[in-house]
Amino acid sequence: MSGRGAGQAEARKGATQAPVRGSLDLLALPFALTQTTLMPAPVFAREADKRGLRLTSAVLEDLHRRSLLLPMFRTHRRRIAPPIPIDEERHIITPAWPVFLAAAQGRLIDPAQHRFTPWPKRGEYEIFYSPYQLLDLDSIKRVLQRIAMDETRGGRTKWHAIERRILRDQRDFSIVLEALATRYRPRVLHSIQSPRNQIESYIDAADSLAEAEFVQPVKETLRGRAENFLARAHANDPLGSWARVVRISNPRRWTELRGEALIAHEQRVAAEIVLQFLESEAAQGRADPIAPVSEQWWEPRHERLTVSERERAETVMDFRLSDRPGVYLALEGQTEVTLASKILGFAGLQDSAVISLVDLEGVDGDVYLLTRAVAVPRLDPDGHRGARIVSPLTALVVVVDPERRFATSTSRDQIHSRMIDEAVKSLPKGLRTPAMRRDLGLLIHLRSWEEEFEYAHFSPTELARALRRVAGRACPKSETDLRREIQHRRAAGMSFKGLWKSWRPKPSKVALAEELWPSLERRLANPRTRRGIPLVDVIEDSLQVSNEARVAREIAVEGP
Numbered sequence: 001m002s003g004r005g006a007g008q009a010e011a012r013k014g015a016t017q018a019p020v021r022g023s024l025d026l027l028a029l030p031f032a033l034t035q036t037t038l039m040p041a042p043v044f045a046r047e048a049d050k051r052g053l054r055l056t057s058a059v060l061e062d063l064h065r066r067s068l069l070l071p072m073f074r075t076h077r078r079r080i081a082p083p084i085p086i087d088e089e090r091h092i093i094t095p096a097w098p099v100f101l102a103a104a105q106g107r108l109i110d111p112a113q114h115r116f117t118p119w120p121k122r123g124e125y126e127i128f129y130s131p132y133q134l135l136d137l138d139s140i141k142r143v144l145q146r147i148a149m150d151e152t153r154g155g156r157t158k159w160h161a162i163e164r165r166i167l168r169d170q171r172d173f174s175i176v177l178e179a180l181a182t183r184y185r186p187r188v189l190h191s192i193q194s195p196r197n198q199i200e201s202y203i204d205a206a207d208s209l210a211e212a213e214f215v216q217p218v219k220e221t222l223r224g225r226a227e228n229f230l231a232r233a234h235a236n237d238p239l240g241s242w243a244r245v246v247r248i249s250n251p252r253r254w255t256e257l258r259g260e261a262l263i264a265h266e267q268r269v270a271a272e273i274v275l276q277f278l279e280s281e282a283a284q285g286r287a288d289p290i291a292p293v294s295e296q297w298w299e300p301r302h303e304r305l306t307v308s309e310r311e312r313a314e315t316v317m318d319f320r321l322s323d324r325p326g327v328y329l330a331l332e333g334q335t336e337v338t339l340a341s342k343i344l345g346f347a348g349l350q351d352s353a354v355i356s357l358v359d360l361e362g363v364d365g366d367v368y369l370l371t372r373a374v375a376v377p378r379l380d381p382d383g384h385r386g387a388r389i390v391s392p393l394t395a396l397v398v399v400v401d402p403e404r405r406f407a408t409s410t411s412r413d414q415i416h417s418r419m420i421d422e423a424v425k426s427l428p429k430g431l432r433t434p435a436m437r438r439d440l441g442l443l444i445h446l447r448s449w450e451e452e453f454e455y456a457h458f459s460p461t462e463l464a465r466a467l468r469r470v471a472g473r474a475c476p477k478s479e480t481d482l483r484r485e486i487q488h489r490r491a492a493g494m495s496f497k498g499l500w501k502s503w504r505p506k507p508s509k510v511a512l513a514e515e516l517w518p519s520l521e522r523r524l525a526n527p528r529t530r531r532g533i534p535l536v537d538v539i540e541d542s543l544q545v546s547n548e549a550r551v552a553r554e555i556a557v558e559g560p
Contacts, residue, residue, distance in 0.1 A: 021214065022110040023072045026178055027084055027103055029210055031202055033096035035185045035193050036131055036178060038072065041119075044129040052259045053137045059144070060127070061119045068143055068167050070111045072174065073099050073128040077120075079106035094194050099128060112171070132174035132181075135229070135267055139167060172218075173225060177270055179214045184273040188305060189251045208280045219281075223290070226274035229267040230300035237264035244315045247305055272305045310380055313390035317553070325356035326546030327395040328374045329539065330367070332360050336399075336453055336535070338513035339520060343539060346524055354546055355539070363404050367446070371396060371419045375444050376426040377555065386557035387431055393549040395443040397542045402448040403495070416446040436556035443549060449534055454496045456534050458516055460486040463496070466515035471500065471507040 026032045039047060045055040063069035075098065084103040094100075102108040119127065143163075186192045186203050215222065237243050239261050246254065246265060257265055281287035293301045307315075316322050331337050337359045344350045344357075358370065378391035398419075400406045405415065423440050424432050449456040454463055464483040468475050477485065489499060500506055523529040524536070 021175065021217075022113055023175055023178075024084065024103070024108065024110045024113075025214070026175065027086065027100065029179060029182065029214060031182050031199050033099070033178065033182075034094045034199060035181050037095045037193075038099060038128040039131060040125045041071075041127045041129070042125070044133075047131070047134055048137060048140075050258055051134060051137055051263050053141050053144075055140075057119075063140070063143070064111065064119075064127075065116045067116070067164055069133070069140055070168070070171055071127045072111075072130045072133065072171075072178075073102075074109050074111050074114075075099065075102035075126045075128075076107045076109070077126075081106050081109055084108070112168070130174045130178055131266075132177040132270060133171065135174070135263065135270055136167075136170045137263060139170060143167070176215050176218065176222070177273060180211050180273050180277050183208060183211060184276045185269075187276060188269055188272045189254075191251065206280070207284060208277060211277060212281060212286060215277075219287070222274050223278055226271040226278075227300040229271040230303040233264035233267040233271075234300065234303050236260055239264075242319075243303075245319055245321065247307055248312045248315050268303055268305050271303075275301070275304065276306075310388060310390055313378075314553075317389070317392050317550075320550075322392045323353040324392050324394060326354050326392070326550050327397060327542045328356050328358050328370075329542045330358040330360050330365075330370060330396065330398040332363060332365070332400050332453065334359060334509040335513045335516075338510050339457075339517060340535060340539065342513075342517050342521070343524065343536060346521065347539075349543075355542060360398070360400070363400060363406065367398050367415065367419055368422045370398070371422045371444060372426050375419075375440070376423050377440075377443075379427070379431060379555070381428070381430055383554045386435070386554040388554055389552060393443060393552055393555075395445070395542070395545045395549045397445045397447065397538070397545060399447045399449065399538050401452045402450070403452070406448055412446055412448060416444070419444050419446065431556065433556055433558075435558050439555040439557075443545070445545065447538065451490070452496050453535075455490045458519065460484075460490065462516065462519050466512055466519075467500075467507060469515050470511045471503060474500075474503045474505055474507065476503070 041057045041060050045057060045060060048055045060069065060071075064071060083106040086100045086104045099108060183203050183205075192200060192203065212219070233243075237260065239246065243261075243264070246257070246261075247268075254265055254269075255262075275290070278287055278290060282289040293299055329340065331340060337357050340357055341350060344355065349355060360367070360370075374394055375396040377387075377389060377393055380388040380390050382388065396419075402408075406412050420437060420440050423444060424437050427436065458466075460483045463486050464479050468479055468482060475482065485499065486496070488494075489496060520533070523533060
C-alpha cells in the first residue's frame with residue numbers, strides 16, 4: 001500500500017476513536033504550548049505554501065465553515081466563555097501567551113465545540129492552528145481538489161460523515177502531539193524554546209504521568225499512528241536515500257527543507273515524539289516494551305530519527321561526508337612537501353580531502369607517534385564477518401631518504417613492523433588479532449627513495465643552477481664547479497644538504513623547491529617523462545591506497 005493509501009486506511013481506522021480531549025484541555029498541562037509555535041491563519045497559510053499547498057485566509061475560513069480544517073483555537077474580543085485560570089509565571093513569555101491571556105479573560109474557545117461564525121475582518125489573527133496540523137496537508141489538498149471539481153461542474157459538494165471524521169481525527173491527533181511536545185519535542189530537536197529552570201527540569205524528568213493521563217483514551221493506537229507517519233515519510237519523501245543525511249544533520253537546519261521533503265521529515269519528528277513517549281511509559285511499567293527493529297527486513301521504525309553511532313558513521317561514509325583525508329603522505333622535509341604540494345595542485349588535488357601532506361621535519365621524525373595519531377581505525381567489534389568500520393579509514397604512507405636509521409631495507413622493515421604494532425596496541429584488546437595486524441599492514445606503509453630525494457629527482461645541472469639562484473653571493477662556486485661537486489657527492493653517497501654546510505647564510509629549502517619546480521613541471525606536462533618521477537609514483541600509489549581504504553566497511557575478516 002502506498003504512503004498516502006496507508007494514511008487514509010489508518011485515518012479511517014482511527015476515525016472510530018473518540019477525541020482525546022478538546023484543545024482547551026491542553027492549557028491545563030504543565031508548560032503547555034511552550035515548545036511549539038501556534039500559527040495565526042496567515043502564518044499557517046504561509047507555512048502550507050512552503051510545503052507545496054497554496055492557501056489563503058479566505059480558503060481557510062471556508063474550510064472552517066465546512067467543518068473540514070478546524071483551527072486549534074479561536075480568540076474573541078469580548079468574553080463569551082467562563083475564564084480559565086492560568087499560571088502567568090509559566091506562560092507569560094511563551095509564544096502562546098495571547099491564547100492563555102484570552103483563556104484567562106473568557107475570550108477563548110475550541111472551534112470544534114462551537115458552531116461556525118464568520119471570521120471578522122482582519123480576524124485571521126484571532127484564529128490559531130497547531131503546526132502539527134500541517135502534517136496532513138495531502139488530505140486538505142484532496143479536499144480542495146474535490147471542491148474545485150464540484151464547483152466547476154456547477155454542483156454542490158456533499159460530504160460523507162466518514163470524510164469529516166477522518167479530518168477531525170487528524171486534528172485530534174494534533175492535540176495529542178501538542179500534549180506530548182512539551183516534554184519530548186526538545187529531546188528530539190535538542191533545543192528548548194523559552195528555556196527556564198522550571199521548563200528544563202520538567203523536560204528532564206523521567207515520569208510522564210501528566211501526558212499519560214491526557215492521551216489515555218487513545219494510548220493503544222499511538223504506536224500505529226507513529227509507524228504510519230514513518231511509513232508515509234518513507235514512501236513520499238522526494239529526498240530518497242538522502243533523507244539519511246538529513247537525519248544525522250543539525251536539527252536547526254531541518255526547517256530549511258521544503259515541499260514534501262519538509263512534510264516527510266516533520267512526520268518523522270512527530271513519530272519520534274510519540275515513540276519516545278511510549279518508551280518512557282514502558283520504562284515506568286505503564287506499557288509493554290517496544291521490540292527492537294528487525295535486522296532481517298525493513299519496517300517503518302527503521303526511519304526513526306534516533307540513530308546509533310554505527311548508523312551515523314555508515315551514512316557519513318556512504319555519502320562521503322567526511323573531510324578526513326583518505327591518506328596521509330608523510331615526507332621527510334620542506335623540499336619534498338613543497339614539491340608534493342605543487343604536484344597535487346597540478347593534478348587539481350591540492351585542496352582535496354583525499355590526501356594530506358605531513359612534514360616529518362627530518363629523518364628523526366617520530367613515525368610511531370604519527371601512526372598512533374592518524375592510522376588507528378575506529379571500529380565496532382560486532383561486524384558481519386570482522387570489525388565494522390565506524391569512521392572513514394585513513395591510510396599512512398611514509399617516504400624517507402635511505403639514510404641513518406632508514407639506511408637498509410632490514411632496518412626499514414623493522415621500523416615498519418613496529419609502526420603496525422603501535423597501531424594494533426592502540427586498539428581494544430579484543431581487536432588485537434593476527435587478522436587485524438594483517439589488514440593494518442595494508443594501511444600503513446614505509447618507503448624510501450632509491451637515493452636521496454634531490455638526487456632521485458633532479459640532474460646535477462638542475463640542482464646547481466637552482467642552488468646558485470637561491471644562494472646568490474653565499475654560493476662560493478661557479479655553476480660548473482658546483483655541478484661537479486654535486487656529481488661527486490652523489491657518486492660517493494654523500495648528503496646533498498651537506499653541500500652548503502659552511503655557507504652563510506644557508507639557502508632556504510622552500511626557496512630551493514620553488515626554483516626546482518619549473519623543471520619538474522615541464523616533465524609533468526609531458527606524458528613520456530612523467531613516468532620517471534618517483535614523487536609522482538608515490539602520490540599515485542598513495543591515492544590508490546586511499547581509494548581502497550575508502551570502500552572498506554569491515555577489516556580483520558577471518559578466513560578466506
